Amino acid sequence: MAPAVLEVHPQTSIPSICDAIAKVVGFLRDRGVSSGALNVAELSLEELMTNVMKYAHKDGAVHRMRVIVDDDGTDVTLRVEDDGDAFDPWAAPDPKRDIPVLERKPGGQGIMLIKKFARRCGYERQEGKNCVDVIIDRNA
Secondary structure, three states: OOOEEEEEOOEOOHHHHHHHHHHHHHHHHHOOOOHHHHHHHHHHHHHHHHHHHHHHOOOOOOOEOEEEEEEOOOEEEEEEEEOOOOOOHHHOOOOOOOOOHHHOOOOOHHHHHHHHHOOEEEEEEEOOEEEEEEEEEOOO
8 A cells, every 4th residue: 555644733622633533533544544553543643632732832822733644554653743842741751550540640641551552652842843753553
C-alpha cells in the first residue's frame, strides 16, 4: 500500500477535537489499519489533544493545533503540534500503581497507556512549538 498523509487543524475545544479524531480514525480505517492500532491512535489523539486544551495555554483562549497522520504501510505516525508552553509528556513519571486507586493523584494514566501500546514516542520543541510523536504498528 502506498504511503499516505492526512493533516487536520483542530481548535482547542471538545467538538473540534472530536471531529479531528473522527477524521483520523476514518482515514486510517479506510486504509485498512487494524482495530487495535485504531484504538491506540484514538486514545493517543484524545489524550494528547485534550492535554493541550487543558494545560498548554494560560490565556484561556481557543488555539489551533496541527495533527499530522502518516501511514507508511508499516507504521502509523501521529504528530500533534501546538504553540503552548514547552512540555514533554514522555518525560513525566508514570503514576504510582502500588497505592490504592482512590489514594492516587489524578493524571498520567493516559500517557502511561500510550507509552505501553505505542511502538515509540517522541518529543521535540521546534520553532516555539511542541511536537509530540506517537508511532504505532498499523497491524497491532
